[in-house]
Amino acid sequence: MKCIIGLGNPGRKYEKTRHNIGFMVIDQLSSDLGIGLSQNKFKCSYGAGYVNGKKVMLVKPQTFMNLSGEGIRPLLDYYKIAVEDILVLYDDLDLPVGKLRLRQKGSGGGHNGIKSLNQHLATDKYKRIRIGIDRPEPGGSITGYVLGRFRKEEAALIDKVTARSAEACADFVTVPFQDVMTEYNGDVNEQ
Numbered sequence: 001m002k003c004i005i006g007l008g009n010p011g012r013k014y015e016k017t018r019h020n021i022g023f024m025v026i027d028q029l030s031s032d033l034g035i036g037l038s039q040n041k042f043k044c045s046y047g048a049g050y051v052n053g054k055k056v057m058l059v060k061p062q063t064f065m066n067l068s069g070e071g072i073r074p075l076l077d078y079y080k081i082a083v084e085d086i087l088v089l090y091d092d093l094d095l096p097v098g099k100l101r102l103r104q105k106g107s108g109g110g111h112n113g114i115k116s117l118n119q120h121l122a123t124d125k126y127k128r129i130r131i132g133i134d135r136p137e138p139g140g141s142i143t144g145y146v147l148g149r150f151r152k153e154e155a156a157l158i159d160k161v162t163a164r165s166a167e168a169c170a171d172f173v174t175v176p177f178q179d180v181m182t183e184y185n186g187d188v189n190e191q
Contacts, residue, residue, distance in 0.1 A: 002054065002085050004087045025129075026058050032166055041075070065112060069121065089169070093110075097150075098187055100184055104127055171184075
């Protein structure tokens with residue numbers, strides 16, 4: 001079984017914020033694939049279904065971003081999901097809005113959700129989609145920025161990014177990840 005994990009913060013207060021772009025993609029996938037997130041165990045909301053006959057689980061940790069690994073590790077252990085079968089979606093300050101970067105491994109790079117996953121999984125060798133959210137203006141608060149909502153003029157681009165990321169996730173279930181990387185890496189406006 002493949003497992004697609006979107007990182008974010010639980011609760012209405014954080015919906016549609018930059019830090020929750022991973023949750024937004026999981027919500028898009030849930031709608032596209034008809035997979036509800038009705039299970040609530042291991043400090044995660046999740047659900048399972050099929051993509052072209054292949055089983056997939058969609059997951060949103062409910063621990064708040066900085067503790068993401070606390071729920072993911074027990075969930076993977078319980079369902080016997082190998083780390084090489086997971087794909088993690090998260091926001092990236094170092095990429096402009098509209099840019100996707102798919103990788104097969106990597107450090108936390110300052111992202112506390114990824115640092116938590118790396119710690120709890122005892123590896124950084126798992127597939128990921130980094131979704132650009134850009135940086136705040138010089139001197140601006142990083143925390144305030146990532147916990148803020150996208151600007152109105154970014155809305156159409158965010159819809160495009162979310163849809164494109166969801167397509168990459170669906171392909172991940174049935175296509176070798178190297179091919180998914182080749183297809184989806186880059187700026188969504190150029191694809």
